[in-house]
């Protein structure tokens with residue numbers, strides 16, 4: 542068994558807690574054709590355990606962009622600040638949707654850094670969000 546093995550029962554519990562959507566961009570599992578990842582909030586490479594408190598659901602795009610990063614430089618203040626923690630922090634305190642619903646706006650240093658590092662407005666997500674808005678599926682109500 543590898544160090545990152547996560548039992549199915551734990552995966553299901555974390556996915557349910559995450560509301561079956563990415564903790565960063567809020568894309569629901571139902572909108573994607575590829576399975577969401579079990580994201581280690583503190584990366585395995587930094588000693589993060591594969592335990593419930595360190596796991597959340599993330600889409601492959603967000604998980605790939607986050608990689609092993611845990612902080613970044615706030616574009617407004619140039620301070621180093623930690624990334625958003627989807628398990629411990631409230632999305633709506635740190636982010637909001639743009640008026641047209643296609644862009645994530647960082648409201649706090651944590652939010653601003655996470656928009657940049659996790660690339661929450663990458664072209665693939667923005668293109669998909671335009672369709673979801675047109676279909677009345679997006680942005681999410683909370």
Ligand SMILES: [Zn+2]
Pocket residue numbers: 563564565566567568599600601602603604
């Ligand atoms: Zn995502």
